[in-house]
Every structure is written in C-alpha cells, then in structure tokens.
Amino acid sequence: MTVLSIDDVHIGYGRGARRVHAVRGVTFEVAEGRACGVVGESGSGKSSLARAVAGLTRVDAGRITVHGGPPVPRPGPGGVRMVFQDPIRSLNPRRRLLDIVAEPLRIAGTPAAAAREAAGAMMRDVGMDPGDFGPRRPADISGGQAQRIAIARALVAEPSVLVADEPVSGLDISVQAGIVNLLHALTSERATALVFISHDLSVVQTLCDHVVVLHDGRIEEQGEVADVFGRPGTDYTRELVAAAPDF
Numbered sequence: 375m376t377v378l379s380i381d382d383v384h385i386g387y388g389r390g391a392r393r394v395h396a397v398r399g400v401t402f403e404v405a406e407g408r409a410c411g412v413v414g415e416s417g418s419g420k421s422s423l424a425r426a427v428a429g430l431t432r433v434d435a436g437r438i439t440v441h442g443g444p445p446v447p448r449p450g451p452g453g454v455r456m457v458f459q460d461p462i463r464s465l466n467p468r469r470r471l472l473d474i475v476a477e478p479l480r481i482a483g484t485p486a487a488a489a490r491e492a493a494g495a496m497m498r499d500v501g502m503d504p505g506d507f508g509p510r511r512p513a514d515i516s517g518g519q520a521q522r523i524a525i526a527r528a529l530v531a532e533p534s535v536l537v538a539d540e541p542v543s544g545l546d547i548s549v550q551a552g553i554v555n556l557l558h559a560l561t562s563e564r565a566t567a568l569v570f571i572s573h574d575l576s577v578v579q580t581l582c583d584h585v586v587v588l589h590d591g592r593i594e595e596q597g598e599v600a601d602v603f604g605r606p607g608t609d610y611t612r613e614l615v616a617a618a619p620d621f
C-alpha cells in the first residue's frame with residue numbers, strides 16, 4: 375500500500391532574479407515497509423525534498439501526502455520523522471538519553487511511566503541497553519550510538535514515514551553498516567516507509583528497493599535499484615555510478 379505520495383512537487387527559495395528552483399516537478403511514491411533512496415550530486419535538491427516530506431519546508435506547487443493527508447512532523451497519523459547527518463547535534467545535550475527517546479510519546483500525551491517503559495524497549499531495539507545508557511547524556515556516547523538514539527527517538531511513536539538525510543555520512547566507516555542494517559530491520563518490521571537521502575550509492579544499493587536520481591531538481595531517472603545502477607539510462611546516472619568508489 376502506498377504510504378508516501380509526492381506529486382509534481384516544486385520548491386524554490388528567494389525572489390526575482392535571485393530565485394533558486396531547488397526542486398522542479400518531482401513525482402514518486404513509497405509503499406509501506408519499502409525504502410526509497412534519493413541520490414544526486416550536491417545541490418540537486420535532495421535535502422529540500424527531504425525537509426518538504428517531513429513538513430519542514432513549504433512546497434510551492436504540487437502535493438505531498440502521507441496516507442492521503444498532509445505530512446506532519448510529529449507523532450500520530452500522517453507522522454513523518456527525520457534523522458539527520460549529525461546525530462550528536464540533533465540531540466538535546468542537557469537531557470538524559472531515555473528522556474530524549476521518550477519525548478515524542480510525552481508530546482503525544484502518553485503518561486510518563488508508560489512513555490519511559492516504551493522508550494526503554496525502543497532503546498533495546500536499537501541495541502542500547504536502557505539500564506546502562508538511559509541515564510547518560512549525548513556527550514557521553516559516540517556518534518554511532520547517538521545515531522541509534524536519534525533513530526529510536528524517530529521511531530518510538532511509530533511514524534508512517536522516516537526520512538533519513540545522509541544518516542551515516544558523518545560516521546566512521548566501521549559503524550556505518552550497523553546503522554544501515556538497523557534502519558533496514560526496524561523500518562521493514564514496522565512497515566515504515568523510508569526515504570533515504572545519500573550521496574553513497576553503495577549504501578543505497580544495500581538498503582533501498584527503489585532509487586530516485588535527482589539532477590538540478592528534476593528526476594533524471596527512477597526505478598528498482600538493481601536496474602538503475604546496473605543499467606543506467608542516462609549519462610548523468612552513468613557518471614554518478616562511475617564516480618562511486620567501491621561500486
């Protein structure tokens with residue numbers, strides 16, 4: 375079943391001669407439990423699209439819907455949550471990790487004790503023992519552990535869509551695979567639609583079913599990952615594939 379629908383979306387910044395058309399008529403869909411990669415060179419519009427899917431950037435034209443309604447950046451029906459490139463900066467440095475993971479549930483009105491219990495279970499799901507890590511603060515953990523906490527916080531209130539914007543780019547190579555496997559396991563188990571923004575084609579190939587190639591804000595091509603990367607249909611995609619190390 376289609377969860378996320380992006381229909382002829384346009385996003386621009388600024389006015390007049392300085393106007394930048396960041397996204398120009400992008401259309402694609404993501405079904406439940408499926409992962410869609412969005413790739414393209416720097417400035418191709420990936421982050422603008424990601425933020426719009428999360429309801430954080432206004433769309434100038436076209437429509438983004440989650441289960442038929444507008445995306446909302448909070449828990450509940452139509453909920454879309456994001457994880458970002460810099461996990462430590464995305465976590466409140468003053469709060470304990472268990473409280474950080476519990477916060478979306480508290481916002482959604484879950485009583486404190488139930489929220490803490492669910493947050494503890496979610497921490498276990500991302501491989502962080504709540505007894506050990508729950509009382510710690512973001513400064514006490516590594517980047518990979520912080521990304522696990524950010525993923526736990528994003529998924530604890532069961533959003534319909536998770537948008538991950540370069541979630542492993544800032545991490546040590548040795549911890550990247552663990553985070554990618556975790557994203558795959560958690561989103562497919564929960565039937566969460568995943569939009570995965572990355573410049574790393576090999577990570578997209580591991581994680582995603584479908585891929586959308588963006589070029590200057592337009593879709594260059596899209597399709598099943600094996601087809602697009604295995605038999606690129608355009609010179610732009612061919613160059614992206616050729617430029618990818620270890621590919």
Ligand SMILES: Nc1ncnc2c1ncn2[C@@H]1O[C@H](COP(=O)(O)OP(=O)(O)OP(=O)(O)O)[C@@H](O)[C@H]1O
Binds near residue numbers: 396414415420
């Ligand atoms: N807040 C903004 N104000 C003005 N222009 C912006 C803003 N955000 C993005 N842009 C411009 O929109 C275009 C697309 O940027 P965007 O960040 O979406 O691309 P990207 O593919 O995510 O790039 P990167 O990989 O470098 O993050 C670029 O030309 C960028 O300069």
